[in-house]
Amino acid sequence: MAALHSLPAPIFARLARNAAAALLILGALAACLPAQALRIKEVASVAGARSNKLTGYGLVVGLDGTGDQTTQMPITTQSLNNYLQQLGITLPTASLSQLQLKNVAAVMVTAEMPAFAQPGQTIDINVSSVGNAKSLKGGTLVITPLRGVDGEVYALAQGNVVIAGAGAAAGGSKVQINHLSAGRIPGGAQIERTIPTPLLEGASINLDLDSTDFQTARRVAQVINTRIGPGTARALDGRTVQVQAPQDANLRVNFLAELEEMPLELSAPAARVVVNARTGSVVLNQAVTLGPCAIAHGNLAITISSTPVISQPGAFSQGQTVLTQKTDIQIRQEPGTLLTLPPAPQLADVVRALNSLGATPQDLLAILQAIKAAGALNAELEVI
Structure with a gap:
């Protein structure tokens, strides 16, 4: 700045004019730039270029005593016996009921086969316990065929299960971080068959x-x-x-x-208010408007408290000490003030008007439904 002020006045004025002109040009260019427009790929997809769901049933072995309790899960014992028979190992029928397979767990394997997947490519798979296994951490999924809805095998899954969690139990106490009965195997399935697509037809x-x-x-x-x-x-x-x-x-x-x-370039979306009845979340899009209305909202609170009271008998009365409860019931109703909400043509005005009610998210659910029923909420109300 000191260097600029030391310049002669004509030069400084010319620089100032050039800077002002540059700012005007930049402003004009910014005004000419199109608003953030969507691309066709963000609102539509090509028919036929879609993924397909695969599923399979398998066994996870190598667990550290956290597998299925075979006395309650005979399917695990039967599955292991069938797998061993495929390998040429036959167990006596009498010994099957005596097996304690604490290191084996029956699991369901799911995957999503992307469009245009070719044989030899790998995909990620999810492994979930179907029995009473305590944890799949450290286990290995043995080879499992993954089938489509047509019953054909499209991939083979195998690998070490990755679980981002830990747990420990002793003396009746248990500590667990994250979910231990479901995991993931990155690149755990290999494509064996392609799915034809009508894209080129x-x-x-x-x-x-x-x-x-x-x-x-x-x-x-x-x-x-x-x-x-x-x-x-x-x-x-x-x-x-x-x-x-x-x-x-x-x-x-x-x-x-x-x-x-x-x-x-798309027009404004349809006005919609989405309400999550379980969490109390309320989401409004930019097209929501509010007509003039008046709202009265109040709360009724009922408080019941119990106080223990000890009744002590008199001396030499041969009575017994008795513990009783004294119950106190209080009813408090807050006054419902009648508030007038002005018309709100913008989303910020709608939010400001609703905030003026001072209602909790749960109360706001009932208020929005009442405003919609009165015809003052110009939006579709969707409860999920």
Whole structure:
């Protein structure tokens, strides 16, 4: 700053004018920049390019005495016997009931097979106990086939179970951190079979919107037709947009890559208030408005307290000391003040108006339902 002030007045004035002009240019550029627009890939997905659920049943071995209690879980003993028979080991039937497999646990294995997964690729799996095992920590999942809904085997799972937790018990006391009966095996399953996809079939592809909205479907079709050409896309309904695509596989992949990156300006979402009845959470989106209304809200509190009272008999009366309870009941009703809420066209005004009630989140659930019933809440009320 001292160096600037030491400059001659004409030079300093010229620099000031240039700085002011630069600020005006930056402001104009900022005004010309588009608002944060969504891309098509963030509101829609390509039909057929989806993941598939896999599941299987297996055994976790190598536990430190925290496995299933076989007397209460005969399925574990039977599963181990079937597995040993596959390896050529046959146990006498009489000895099966005497096995104490404290180091073995029966588990369910679940995984999600991504789209276009090829044989040899690996995916993560989740391992969850189905018996009364205390912990799966330190165990190893033996080879387990993972099947789809069609019953076919699409992957094979095996590996060491990773559990981010610990626990200890002694003398009737128990300490546990996190959940010990479920874990994860990173890259624990290997793909053995591909799932065919209709992505490269036909002369067109379908874009499935994440939510049903006719306005969004129309705008997606308009953006594609503007960027690529008229007649390329058309909205079939409020959730599906059909797009003409090249037949060649390489050209279709490039076409979809460019399609997903197209910017999309969307209108304001439908006004909605989401209420979680279990936690008392209330979430409002920016389209929620509030009409004029008057609200009276008060609380009724009932307090019941018991005080122990000892009745001591008189001397030489041969009576007995008796412990009784004295119960005191108090009823307190707070006055319900009638508050007038002005119209609130903006979300900040709605929040300010609701905060003026001074109600707890649980009370706010009932208040919002009453405002909606009175027709003053211009939003859809959804209770989850």
